[in-house]
Amino acid sequence: MSNHAILPSRRQALAGLLGAPAVLLGLPADHAAAQAGGTVSFIGWSAAVDQVRAQISAFERATNIRVNYENFPWAQFRTALVTRLVGNAPIDVSWVSDAWLPEFAEAGWLADINDIPQLMRYNAEAADYCTQSMTYRGRQYGLAYYGDHMSFMYNTELLQRAGIAAPPTTWEEVVQQSLRIKQQGISEYPLLLSLAADTWLIEFVSALTYAFGGRMVDDQGNAVMADANRGSVRAARFIREAIATHRIVSPGAVETPEINGLRAMGSGAHAFGIVPTYRIRALNDPSQAQAHGKIRVALMPKGGPDGTNATLGWIRFYGMTPGAKQDRARRERAVRFMEFFGGRDTAGAYSMQKLLLTDVGLPSCALPVNDDADVKTFWDRWAGGGAVIAQQATLARKKDTISPWFGEWVETSNQAWQAVCLGRAEPEAAMRTAAAKWTELRRAFR
């Protein structure tokens, strides 16, 4: 009897399964979608998904071109995209981070659009730093998805309770006000810094470096981050003292990703914070944040003797693959897609740019969008006015560390900054490590 014990159960199991081979070997879903107008393959990370899909619906209606839209979590996006690019997957258009441009351009994964006037004409209406951020070695590689900068935000209620009349204008004042708030027991860690080892870290520390009047890399491409009196070392020392001496920043900052910091800011746990500007909408949304209506933006405080109000700006953009550009039909579809999303739609409106701003808060690179009445209403409603944000935007500078070796260098840099936060390295020594790596990689690249 036991001889056959396994047979019936195996038979049953198989019988249940045999219904599915069609599913298993079924054709990829996009085959079915191929229609008269053709298909464009677009890959992005999982952000503003509803806005993208809404725009795709509009695009498909307007052009009869189907869109094969894939999205991956931001944390795995680069891995998934690189695999597809190396594996020659048929991608037409992809979202790209400004930080990846030199690497991707050198690798031959992005096609320039200099010979496509239909797209190049939008430069006339775009903020300069956006166009620069999409340009590498004199060639432009896309149209902007959005452009944003780091903002200094504060919680009006906490300041009021501590009897502070005006937000700080220097980082020294940030410390003083924070100590005051802390001593009154209003907030244990008044200053929010999100310094987890992920892609946001370089954006935060670059913003601080600029505010402390420095650069990481000079115009000639030399690493200056280790110069004792330049911004990086001072910014690093500031962070270190804020955590270890003043205790106004949580020691948990090294494991606080941007989004967790955002939640904490929204819950009203912090009085000050460096936050991507577009998050202002979420922070002041009653359905999302307890501190809603109380978060406001001030100019980036100046740090140290050479401090400025400068901050870091970044953009993300639509890039086309060389594979799409080489094929005439694919190229035409991809160009229409990029224009419809990164430029004006078929009705001549910056519909996507406006949608991203008014729905999600993502600022646009297209200057006409800022004059739109709805956009002005948006800033009034969610940020108490757009003047400071507009002023800060003019003081935003892109990451000076963007280079063909950025991906490799930033690992060393992140470890160095974290070592400072953890008290495991002196600011000078840590920045020297990062600078040495920069010099080594730069030399090796030539």
Added chain:
Amino acid sequence: MSGALERRPGPRRRPALGYDERNAAILVFPVVAVLLVVAAYPILYSFWVSLHDIVLTRPLRRPFVGFDNYLRIFDDERFWLAVSRTTVYTVVTVAVTTLLAVLVALLLNEAFPGQRILSALLLVPWATPSVVNGLMWKWIYDPTYGLLNALLVQLGLLERYRAWLGDPDLTLLLIANAAVWKQMPLAALLLIVTMKAIPDDLYRAAKVDGANVFQRFIHVTLPALRPGLMLVLVYETMISIRHFDLFLIMTQGGPGDASFTLSWLIYVETFRSLRFGTGAAMSYVLAMATFLLSWALIRWLGKRI
């Protein structure tokens, strides 16, 4: 007694050679076919890559460099740092997993009311996808809302909330804990399966000889568990030494370089630095280490007493 896992002294019978070998070939063929299609090419491809200086940002320049990539790795201090992190993580994970698995297997091998419920519960951690597992433990360790902080403070063992994963001295151990929690059930199950094959006669004989529980464990259970222990040690070592998911989800190699393990280094080298050549070479070093360790464990434990 015959077996691939043991060395057999003395003569052995070899009946009808042709028939046996033909049948062996037929029986092994399907597996070989599948592995040839899906496993062989990627493995050989990445070996080929490891012999070339492939940096994706320099697509036109990818010369054959022989074993230079391998030599370069050994001069890389990140590599040695990663080796030490990986060693700590692997030793802790494998040791604790095995120890807990033995205890759990002994418990669940007993007949007592509720044993069935407990055996079903055993599958819960294993059924938790690693993505969820990483998230769950991160959530438990959370510096602001985490359960661990709340628990320790309410028990009076901790004065104020701590950033657990932010402490570089603890990070690896905390990740190892999440890994052990998830991996222990498979290990326990393999041991239970092995225990089922221990003839009751052995226990009866030992009892007749006057052996107590502890002596019976040492002299009967443990030796009989040997094949199961070998499975567990080999598998857990293979899994732990190459583990990646939890590092991706929980710490990204941080804080600082506290969880900068070999698999994380390979990921960084391959997908962040886009250095496929050295990334593949590192993979092969890790693969060789994994293979040698497995081989040693099989040779050590795969022999019958």
Added chain:
Amino acid sequence: MAGRPIAPRLGRALLLAVFSALFVLYVAGPVAWLVSSSLQTEAQITAVPPNWLPPELNFGNFDAILNAAERQVTYETRRQGDPATGGFLPSGAANLLPSLWNSLTVGLWVAALNLLLSITAAYAIAVIDFRGRRATLYTVLATRVVPDIALIVPLFLVIRNLGLINTLGALVVTYLAITVPFTIFILISYFEGIPRDLYRAARIDGCGHWRALRHVYLPLSLPALVASLTFAFLTSWNEFVFALVLTQNVAAQTLPIVISGFVMDFTTSFSFVNAAGVIAIIPPVVMAVLFQRYIVSGLTAGAVKG
């Protein structure tokens, strides 16, 4: 002297009780917390100190997952707002159940095929004397020592050349390559524990290898076979990195991929993510409950002991 046999029995019961309690705490504790927080609102789970139990049961997250309908997103139907700080359900919520089905389909296929492939190979290596047996075993095992990260790109190329990108078939063959080597290893180790006399007797009776496998080895190996099934199913249930690159959308994406979409970007509330996690654990546990009698109990009557 009558108390003498009772004392050790009491001691045993006490020992078992203590260990059982510890076991339950360790194994179920974290998941209980996951379940508890999935039934709380965002405000409740970010309370300090935490609510150990939900102040009131809130099934909103589960409702959103189970009743999410695939909708056509247009300007009119889009959801507004940065879904970052909670309260908002991710637009991928509707993908969760289809991905659960994908995971289930892949897992069952892998479990079944894995066993079919492994049994014959393991039998050949464990039982038949042929040259290169040991080499075969080591070669099979060696296919699993290269780190997955190194295999991502070449595997993508293979699957692409097979025309299987974004199909469940791609995942099935990939996972077979992952599970088969170790399953063979498990089965070999078990087959070798089966007394060889049984095999000899069968051969003397005129059984060929197929009959010896079917009538001697398989019936005696039920525990190992069930363990292998479970191993293969859960390995494919868990797998993340390969599924990430080999699939593109809801047609083939598995549960870990869809969940990681919620987790990694934190584009949604913690409590929603926890609910998604709970849903991911349920199907295998249900299967475990159904099969557990095969796994742990009811196996004591094996011929091995005879």
